[in-house]
Amino acid sequence: MEVIVKRSARRKKTVQARMVDGALVVMAPAALSDGELAEHVSSLKARMEQRMGPRNDAHLEVRAEHLNQKYFDGALSWKSISYSERQMKRFGSCTIEDETIRISSRLRRVPQWVEDYVVLHELAHLLEPSHNRRFKELVGRYSLTERAIGFLLAVDSMERRKKRP
Numbered sequence: 001m002e003v004i005v006k007r008s009a010r011r012k013k014t015v016q017a018r019m020v021d022g023a024l025v026v027m028a029p030a031a032l033s034d035g036e037l038a039e040h041v042s043s044l045k046a047r048m049e050q051r052m053g054p055r056n057d058a059h060l061e062v063r064a065e066h067l068n069q070k071y072f073d074g075a076l077s078w079k080s081i082s083y084s085e086r087q088m089k090r091f092g093s094c095t096i097e098d099e100t101i102r103i104s105s106r107l108r109r110v111p112q113w114v115e116d117y118v119v120l121h122e123l124a125h126l127l128e129p130s131h132n133r134r135f136k137e138l139v140g141r142y143s144l145t146e147r148a149i150g151f152l153l154a155v156d157s158m159e160r161r162k163k164r165p
């Protein structure tokens, strides 16, 4: 889970947190020490992760259904959507013949709005197999598409750098 800390001089004592676009935004007093802040952040993060549930296949199913309702009027159907450990070069895939969607398990670690883009991308392939104009119109309904593509490119190049000896 991505954590964004915002310190404020006006804030006196309390530390508060809320979810914004899949990131945990923590608001803390400016005077709080780094050690105290780190403690607050780790307990807030644990509590939020518990509330949101783990990123498992059931989580993907919930996200896919949410996106289906929001961007496709609930018109799509699929047989299964699940995480795959074997998708290390790609972020997702959609097999149209058996309506099966696989999402790289690497995406468990990216912000929810980025994973949502990949799920939406694979859902759109149920309607349009190629990356043509119609496909771009479909994924363009999601306002964070451009930002998510940028984020994924950065993840890709970071992982490539790590593999280099």
Ligand SMILES: [Zn+2]
Residues within 6 Å of the ligand: 121, 125, 131
């Ligand atoms: Zn695609």
